[in-house]
Amino acid sequence: MIPTIKTFEEYQQQYSLSVQNPEAFWEEKASYFQWRKKWDKTLEWNFQEPNIKWFRGGKLNITENCLDRHLAERGDETALIWEPNDPEEHFRKFTYRELYNKVCQFANVLKNNGAKKGDRICIYMPMVPELAIAVLACARIGAIHSVVFGGFSAQSIADRIQDAQCSLVITSDGGFRGNKEVQLKTVIDDALVQCPSVKKVIVLTRSRTPIAMIKGRDVWWEDEIKKVETLGLNECKAEEMDAEDMLFILYTSGSTGKPKGVVHTCGGYMVYSAYTFQTTFQYNPGEVHFCTADIGWITGHSYIVYGPLLSGATSLMFEGVPTWPNSGRMWDIVQKYKVNILYTAPTAIRSLMSFGLEPIKGKDLNSLTKLGSVGEPINEEAWHWYDDNIGQKRCPITDTWWQTETGGIMIAPIAGVTPTKPGYATLPLPGIQPVLVDENGKEIVGNGVSGNLCIKFPWPGMLRTTYGDHERCRVNYFATYPGLYFTGDGCLRDQDGYYRITGRVDDVLNVSGHRIGTAEVENAINMYSDVVESAVVGYPHDVKGQGIYAFVICTPHLNDDELTRKDILMTVSRIIGPIAKPDKIQFVKGLPKTRSGKIMRRILRKIAEGDIANLGDTSTLLDPAVVDEIKAGALISVKTH
Template sequence: MTDPAAPHAPQPDRVPAPASVTARLHSDIDADLTRAAADPDGFWLEQAQGYEWTRVPTQGLGGPQADGTGPEFTWFADGETNITVNALDRHARGEARTRAALIWLPETGEPTVYTYGMLLTAVERAAAGLRHLGVGPGDRVVIYMPLTPEGAIAMLACARIGAVHSVVYAGLGVSALRDRIADAGARVVITADVGYRRGKLVDLYAIVAEAIAELGGVEHLVLWERIKEHQREHDARTVAWETLFTHGRAPAVPVSAEAPLYLLYTSGSTGKPKGVLHTHGGYMVGTSYHLRTLFDVQPGDVFFCTSDIGWIVGHSYIVYGPLVAGTTALFREGAPDFPDPGVLWRAVEDYGVNVLFTAPTALRLFMKLGADVVNSHDLSSLRVIACAGEALNPEAWRWAQEHLGGGTGEDAHAMVIDNWWQTELGAPTLGTHPRWPARPGYVGRPLAGVDADVVDEAGNTLPDGQQGFLVIRRPLPAMMRGIHGNPEKYAQVWNENPAGYLSGDLAMRDEHGYISILGRADDVLSVAGHRIGSADVEDALVSHPAVAEAAVIGIPDDLKGESIIAHVILRRGFEDQVGRGLRASISEHVRRELGPIATPGEIRVVTALPKTRSGKIMRRVLRAQALGQDPGDLTTLEG
C-alpha cells in the first residue's frame, strides 16, 4: 500500500520553542517518557496513585489480551472509585471550594460561574433526582443539551450514581437522535427547550419529542426550560428539570475502575455511528494526566476549550479532565465568530485564559477573517494553544504561532502545539509538547506511555519517510473498552492489523520520531500508480495565499486511475480574481509543491465544505456529488 516515490510537500525545518515560552511552563514530560518506556504498566499505576479510590488499585494493565494481541484488556481492574469524587468532592472539601470550576459564556446574556462547592451541590441534587426516577448503576441516559452548565451537571449526575450517559450533540436531527437513543437503550432522555446558534433559537424539545414518539423504552423526558415561552403540549413522560433538585443529595456510588462511564457515538462520516464505551478509572487517569503534562494546565489556570460536550474533546477537556485536575474550565455557547469575529479573543483577554484548546477549522476561519481580528486583543496570558480534531496544516500553524502566540522570537508568549487522538482513544496519543521543537505538518511524537508505530498491512515497522498505517501497539488507560452492542466491530480494530489497534489513519514518521497524519486510509488518492494522501494535496492548496480551506477527492479516470478534484474556499479579497487566472495560479502552486502527479485536474471554488458537526470534512459527500450519486446518510452534516 505504500509508495516510496509518492510526492510530499516540502516541510520547513523544526521550529524551537522560544525560551520565553518554556520559562513559563510547569510541565516537562521528558522524564515521564523515559520512565514509561522502561515500565509502561508501572508508570500508569504510579499516575493512578494521585487520585481518591475507595479501593486503591494494585494492578495496571490486565486482562486476557493485555499484551495487545486483542481487545480484551483492563486498567486498574482491582481498583474502585467514582470519577465525580475526584472531579468534585476532593476539591470542594478543601481550599478549592470557592475556586471557579466552570465559567460559562452564553451567546447572549450574562456569564455564569460555578465554584467547586456550588457544582458539587448541584450535581448531588441532580443525581438524587435521577435516582428518584429509578435510574441506577448501568442504566443509560441520553443527554441532548446545548453547551451549558446544565449539560455538564447532567453528565456528572449520571456518573455519580453509576449510570451511563450518552451525550448527543444538540444539533443532530430527529433520525440521528432516535437511532442513538434506541441503540443505547436509554430509559431517560434529558434535554432543553431551546439552544442558541448565531442569534437564532433551535427548538430542541420538538426534535426530542418526535425522536422518542415511538420509543416505548424511554420512561422519562427531563426538560430544562430556559425561556419558558413555548406554549405547547408536552409528551406525557416529561419531567421538569427543576424537580430533580427536590429529592435531597446523592452520595457518589463507588464503582469498579472498569465500570462504564459513558457511551459516545462517533460522527458517522464513513458509516453507521457506533457507541464507543469509556470507563471510570482509566479514562480519569489518562485524560487528566495529559491535561497536566501535554497542555500544561495547573490548578488555578483558566482553560478555554472551544469544543462541545457532544464530542470527545468536550467530554475530556470541558468536563472531566479540567475538573479532575482542579482547574477552571471556560466554555462558550455559540459560533466562534458570532455576534462578532472578535468574541473568542475578547474572552481570552477578559478572563486571562492561560491555555486554549481549539480546532484547525477554527484557526482557518480566523485566517480567512484576517489578522486584524486577533491583533486588536491582548492575548499575552496564553502560554499554550493546543489544536486537534483534524490535520493542522503548516500554513495554519504558522499563522496561529505568529498572531496568537506572538511569533517565534524571544518575545513570544505562547506555543502552538498539535496533538492527535480519537473518540476511541479518549485522550491525546501523539503530540508536540510546548517545550519541544514544532515541525509544522507533523503532529508530534508518541506521548508518555504510548507505543505508536507506522506499519504496513502485515504489521511491519516502515522506514522513516514512508507512508503506512498508524497503529497503537499496546492498550492505553483512556482507550475505549468496547462498542455498544457490536463486539465484532470492536474486535476488528484490534485484529485487522497484527501490530495492534488500527487507527484508520495513514501516517509517516521523520528521522526525529515526529509523525505526520496524512489522512484516512480510505482518503488515499491513487493517481497513475502513485498513492497520495489527501492531506498532502490539501496542505499544498492552503499554502497558496488565496486559499483559506480545501478538500480534495479522487474520481475515476480511464488514463490515470483517479483524477484529483480540489474544492477550495478563498480568503477574503480574492473572490474577484477567480476569472483572472486564479485557478491556474493555484494549480501551478500545487504542481510546484508536490509535483505534476498531484496537480488537481479541476479546481472548484466553493463558499462552504460539507462537514460533520465536529468539523470533519465529509469527502464522501463531495465524491458522491461529483459522480452524481446519492450521498447517503447526512444526519451528521453541519447545518
C-alpha cells in the same frame, strides 16, 4: 496534581521509563487519585479478542475525584465559567463547592425519575452549564451518559437512543448558536416516536421556545430541582464503581453507515484524561483553560469536563460560535476572562484568519501562555498565523493528535518542553507506543518513512468495546493488523522521528474536526426519492480542512438541477444533521466501477481534488468512458451553498 515535565531531557527519561515498564508508569499516575479500594492488578490485555482491563478490582467514583476531593482546599476556587452565546447576557461562574452542590441536586433528580446504576441516559443539550452538570450527575449515580451533539437530526438521535436502549433523555426547550435558535425538544419529540425504551424526558428552560410537554413522560428541570430542595435532598452519595464499569458511550462515524458507540470506562479514562490534560498543557493551578469544543464531542468530554475538573482547574465553556456577533468574539472572551490556555480547532483558526487582523486590534491577549489545536492536523499557514497573531510568538502551540477511541491526547508537543514543527504532532506522550506499518502489517522502522499508524501497547484511556457489538470493535480496530490497534490514519515519521498525520486511509472524512463516514452520507443521499446511487469523497477545503463532494446519479426525468441539489441537502440534514451536508454535488450518468461492481473512489477523489491529469490506469473499469464524462462535469461549478 501529577507532577509536570519541565525539560525535554525529562520527557525523554519519562518516555523511556514508560516503555520499559508501562504498568509501573501508570500505577504511579493512578496513585494521585482517590480510590475507595486499590486495584488488584494494573493491566490485563490481549489485542486479539480484544480484551483490555486497567486497574482491575479498583473501586472509585470519578465525580469524587472531579469534585469532592477538591472541596477542602479549593472549594471556593472557580471550577467552571460559562460564557453565553449573546454577549449581552450575563455569564455564570461556579466554584467547586457550588458545582458539587448542583451535581448532587441533579443526581437526586435523576434518581427521583427512576434512573439507576447501569442505565443509559441520552443527553441532547445546548452548551450551557447544566450540560456539564448532567454529565457529572450521571457519573455520580453510576448511570452511563451518551451525549449527542446538538446539531444532529431526529433520525440520528433515534439511532443512538435505540442502540444504547436509553431509558431517560435530558434536553432543553431550545438553544442558541450565533444568530440561530436550535429547536432541541422538538427534535427529541420527533426522535422518540421510534424509541419505546425512553420513559422520562427532563427538559431545561433555555430559549423559552413553545414546546409540547407530554404528561407522564416530560418534566421540567427547574420543577424537579424544586422538589429535591423541598425534600432537603442536597447531598448525594457517589455510587461505588468498578474501574472497568462503563462511564460513557460516545457515538462516532465509521466507514459503514451505522454510527458506533465507543465505550469508555471509569478508572482508565479518569487517569488518562487528567494525565494528558496536565502533561500536554503543563497546567498550573489557577490558570484559566478555554477549550472551544462542544461537549457533544470527545474533546469536550475530556478537556472541558473531566480532564480539567480532575485537575482542580478552571474550565471555560462557551455556548456560541467564534464569529458571532462579530469576528472578534473569541478574542473578547480571552480578554474578558484572562484566558491562559486556548485549545481550539484549525477550522476555527482558518475561519478567523479570513477576517484579517482588524478583529484582533486592541484586544489584550497577553494573558495567553499556551495554545492548542485539535480535530485535524493544522496546516502550516494557520499554524504561523496562530503563532504570530494570537500567541505573539511567545506561546507554545501543542498540535494534538488523538481520537474518540483513544479517550485523550496521544501524540503532541508538551507545551514549552517539546521543540515544535508546524504541521507536526511531533512525539508521543509518555505511555504511548506508536508504530508505522505497511499494507501487510510489517513494521516500518527508522526515520524518514511513512505508513499506517498503529499503537502496539494499551493505554488506560483506550476504548474497551463498541456498545452492544464487540465484534465490530475487533474488526474496526484490531483485525486489520493483528496484535496492533489500528488508528485508521496514515502517518509520516520525519528524519527527527517527529510524527505528521497525513489523513484517514479508510472511508472517513474529517470535516471541521468532525468525523463523518462517507457511507453514512451516501446512505442519506440515497434516501432522496430521485437518487439512484451516489458516491462521496473528501476534497481539500480552505476553511473546513476537508469538504464533502458527492457524485450523484438521479432518475432521468429531473430537469431542475438546482432544486434537486437543495432537496438532497435537506434530506441529508434531516437524516444526519447539517454538519454532513455536501459542499458540492455533481450529477453524473454513471460511476467508475470495476467489473466486480466496486466504486473506484480513488479516481473520484482525484477528480474532486482537481487532479485530473493523474487518474492512473482506468482500463480495468467496466466503462472507462464514464470517467471522461465525470471529468467534464467537474469543470462546471457544482457548489451547493
